[in-house]
Structures are given as structure tokens and as C-alpha cells.
Amino acid sequence: EIVMTQSPATLSVSPGERATLSCRASQSVSSNLAWYQQKPGQAPRLLIYGASTRATGIPARFSGSGSGTEFTLTISSLQSEDFAVYYCQQYNNWPPLYTFGQGTKLEIK
Amino acid sequence: QLQLQESGPGLVKPSETLSLTCTVSGGSISSSSYYWGWIRQPPGKGLEWIGSIYYSGSTYYNPSLKSRVTISVDTSKNQFSLKLSSVTAADTAVYYCARHLGVVTAPTDYWGQGTLVTVSS
Numbered sequence: 001e002i003v004m005t006q007s008p009a010t011l012s013v014s015p016g017e018r019a020t021l022s023c024r025a026s027q028s029v030s031s032n033l034a035w036y037q038q039k040p041g042q043a044p045r046l047l048i049y050g051a052s053t054r055a056t057g058i059p060a061r062f063s064g065s066g067s068g069t070e071f072t073l074t075i076s077s078l079q080s081e082d083f084a085v086y087y088c089q090q091y092n093n094w095p096p097l098y099t100f101g102q103g104t105k106l107e108i109k
Numbered sequence: 110q111l112q113l114q115e116s117g118p119g120l121v122k123p124s125e126t127l128s129l130t131c132t133v134s135g136g137s138i139s140s141s142s143y144y145w146g147w148i149r150q151p152p153g154k155g156l157e158w159i160g161s162i163y164y165s166g167s168t169y170y171n172p173s174l175k176s177r178v179t180i181s182v183d184t185s186k187n188q189f190s191l192k193l194s195s196v197t198a199a200d201t202a203v204y205y206c207a208r209h210l211g212v213v214t215a216p217t218d219y220w221g222q223g224t225l226v227t228v229s230s
Contacts (some may be wrong), residue, residue, distance in 0.1 A: 001172075032214065034216035036156075036216075042222075043205055043207075043220035043221065043222055043223050044156065044205075044217075044220060045220075046210075046216055046217065046218045049210060049215075049216045049218075055218060056218070087155065087156055089156075089216060091214040091215060091216055092214065093214065094213075094214060095169050096158075096161060096169045096214045097158075097171065097172065098158035098214070099158070100155055100156040100157070100158070101155070102155050103155050
């Protein structure tokens with residue numbers, strides 16, 4: 001099983017500033033990496049797939065980068081609605097064995 | 110707009126079988142373009158993929174749950190279902206149904222709102 005490790009566990013950032021979240025895979029997942037945003041009491045929302053492709057309707061301030069084992073989600077200018085928990089997920093296995101990181105909580109500084 | 114809705118008992122006794130159904134509206138579960146999946150999240154914890162199904166009935170399961178999981182599809186009702194047997198308190202979680210973005214391994218782009226299932230006597 002591919003283990004996904006996110007850092008930091010909690011990130012405190014002020015509105016308007018940039019946030020950088022990291023995700024590391026225990027082995028290469030190529031570009032088969034997605035990012036999700038989850039707010040309290042809500043289902044996760046797909047932000048990024050293919051490591052860098054924004055999902056439908058996702059604002060341009062969200063960007064993803066990386067390949068292999070190291071990935072980054074950047075939020076260029078934090079809005080109030082961006083404070084949430086973010087998960088990375090790999091989908092590189094065949095047959096499928098999707099695994100998620102443990103999450104990074106993005107909180108208001 | 111595609112919508113998914115989970116339904117089923119919110120309380121299940123230990124050793125019994127958890128059964129949930131996901132009803133898809135605004136789109137056809139028989140589309141050849143998508144898989145459909147179940148994901149769960151214990152209270153205050155992270156996400157765990159349970160398994161996924163194609164409209165033809167082809168399934169893939171998380172090996173850690175495979176011995177207890179059955180996912181099935183009913184294309185006539187535009188639904189797919191989850192059964193998890195021999196549940197324990199560790200199976201207490203919010204259960205989500207979702208649509209995968211493709212037919213090879215793919216992330217999930219549409220999710221249901223989730224339903225909390227508590228395992229307790």
C-alpha cells in the first residue's frame with residue numbers, strides 16, 4: 001500500500017497570504033495525485049487532479065505541482081472560505097487501491 | 110447537475126451487517142465513463158476508500174476490508190449499494206458515496222452529503 005504523508009498537520013496563515021501544503025508518497029505515483037478540500041460537516045470537494053489540473057469551477061488561486069513522490073498545493077491569496085482541511089490522494093495503483101493523506105488543517109492566523 | 114444521496118440505518122449493532130444505498134440523480138449510473146465508489150471517515154479522522162463498482166458490476170475493494178465488503182449496482186433504479194458485515198465500533202464513520210472521474214483509476218468529483226453510521230448495541 002502506498003502511504004501518503006502530509007505536512008504540516010496544521011498551518012496558520014493570515015487572509016490574503018499564500019499557503020503551501022505538502023504531500024509525500026512512499027513510492028512514486030507519477031502524476032496520479034489529487035487534492036481535496038473539506039469543510040466541517042461537508043463532503044470533500046475535488047480541487048486538483050493529475051497533480052496540477054484544476055477541477056471544474058475551482059478558482060485559479062488554487063494550484064498544484066509535483067510528480068513522483070513530492071507534491072505541493074498552493075493557495076495564492078487566502079480567502080476566508082479557504083480555511084478548511086485539505087487531503088491529498090493517490091490513484092496510481094492497478095488494481096485500484098486509493099489512499100489518502102492524513103490531512104492538513106488550514107487555520108486563520 | 111449530478112447528485113448522489115446515501116440512505117440507510119444510522120445505527121447498527123455489533124456483529125451485524127451495515128447496509129447503505131446511494132441513489133444517483135441528474136445522470137445515469139449506466140454511463141460507460143465512470144466508476145462509482147464508497148469512502149468512509151471515522152469521526153474526527155481521515156478518509157478511507159472502501160471500494161468501487163462499474164455499471165457492469167465489476168468491483169474493486171480495499172484489501173483491508175475485502176473479506177467483509179460487498180458493493181452491488183441496480184441500474185434499473187440508478188443506485189448502488191454497500192454491505193459491510195461483522196461490524197464493530199471501529200466501523201463507526203460517515204459513509205460517502207461518490208463518482209470517479211473516469212474508468213481507470215481516478216479521483217472522485219461528485220460526492221453525496223454523507224451519512225453517519227454508528228455501531229453500538
